[in-house]
Amino acid sequence: MTAPETGGTGSTADPTTGPTTDPTAGPTAGSASGRDASAEAAAARWLTRDDLRAGARSATGLLLVAPDASSAFPLGSGDRAEAAGLTGAALRAAGVGGRDRVVVALSEPAGALWATAAADVASAAASVGPRGRMRLIHALSALGATTLVATPTGAMDLLARLHLEFLLDPLDLGLRHIVLTGEIASKRTLRHLAGEFDAHVTEVYANPFSGGALAWRAAENDPLTPLADGVLHLASLTKDVLRHSEPSGVAELVITPHGHSALGDAVLRTGQVVRTDSPASDSPASDSPASGDDTRAGDPGLPAPAHTVGEHVLVRGVWLSLPRIEKALAKIDGVSRWELTISRPGTLDTAVLTVTFGRESLVRNPMWRGRIQQAIQGLTPISLGVEIAPEIAEAPGPGVLTDLRGHHLGRDRALIV
Secondary structure (H helix, E strand, O other): OOOOOOOOOOOOOOOOOOOOOOOOOOOOOOOOOHHHHHHHHHHOEEEOHHHHHHOOOOOOOEEEEOOOOOOEEEEOHHHHHHHHHHHHHHHHHOOOOOOOEEEEEOOOOHHHHHHHHHHHHOOEEEEOOOOOHHHHHHHHHHOOOOEEEEOHHHHHHHHHHHHHOOOOOHHHHOOOEEEEEOOOOOOOHHHHHHHHHOOEEEEEEEOOOOOOEEEEEOOOOOOOEEOOOOOEEEEOOOOOOEOOOOOOOEEEEEEOOOOOOOOOOEEEEEEEEEEOOOHHHOOOOOOOHHHOOOOOOOOOOOOOOOEEOOOEEEEOOEEEEHHHHHHHHHOOOOEEEEEEEEEOOOOOOEEEEEEEEOOHHHOOOHHHHHHHHHHHHOOOOOOEEEEEOOOOOOOOOOOEEEEOOOOEOOOOHHHHO
């Protein structure tokens, strides 16, 4: 089984330990320059999603837990106020004000956080969850919503259902603002939704562990505008160092949550990758590490994520753990290899797990198919289709991820660079 990917040199320290007890803790104040940020990052704990999961048992405060418990992001009282404040700032940047009524259609833990922040900005806010388009339409109507917060695919699927199933005019919903977050949007999504709903559409980059807003943009080709200085940076995929880009033209977005009660000394690897060879990434920052080459979000030209990397893949706004799939299938006798295929044939992501058996007698055995389906259903709220390969493979092989969307670059960062 493939060991959980740790990214760079990693850290075995408790991810929830505060800076006062970690001997490698860096400063918790905002970076004054690129050189300062690089120095702080060199002394910090570099943590991944797996590290946040490992620290869940000792974490305190409000824990924002991923749907599959793959991470637990702790928030103290001050951290909660900060996260709500930044998310509220993103809503204001999207044009939401005191006369608006906001419906949030996101998975937890993001849904509650966005609704709480929206209640301080708009006249009313509610979190209704991401599932059920008819239910969402009813909620929008019943609450008199003027603003929808949803994933890009969720909003596009709502639009498609309005036209094809419900035979409703999108303009009848009366939405003035649509805020998209939590996914990598398909090309022309913002423009399409704006035209169909006659609404102002904004995309928000959110913390992948808490769901709270960190940056925003008003158009697909715009760079991200940060909501706070010194929080977002670009880093090497393989080394624990802030860097503008790799020779391959990609870099990983990392978060430095300065002032966080438990993670203020940490650098959080998001697993989200930007292309530094895109027009939006043009920046006056030097490419020399000695000059503080960290390309902070405060600098012009930080592009939005276009890819993901590592042992977790983003499907329908939820992170799916590949090692957990591997571990679950390893417990089922007869499974020799598997392939997870992710695509976006229409408006939504689809995920299909194809399992190859090592014995012919298992290929058409409904009991074994049922065992696989039950094992996978217990891992994630995402609906995964299960198929059985018609041919057997006696020799075991590694699990394979095939992302037809072109989003996930691979499980091993070193191979990408």
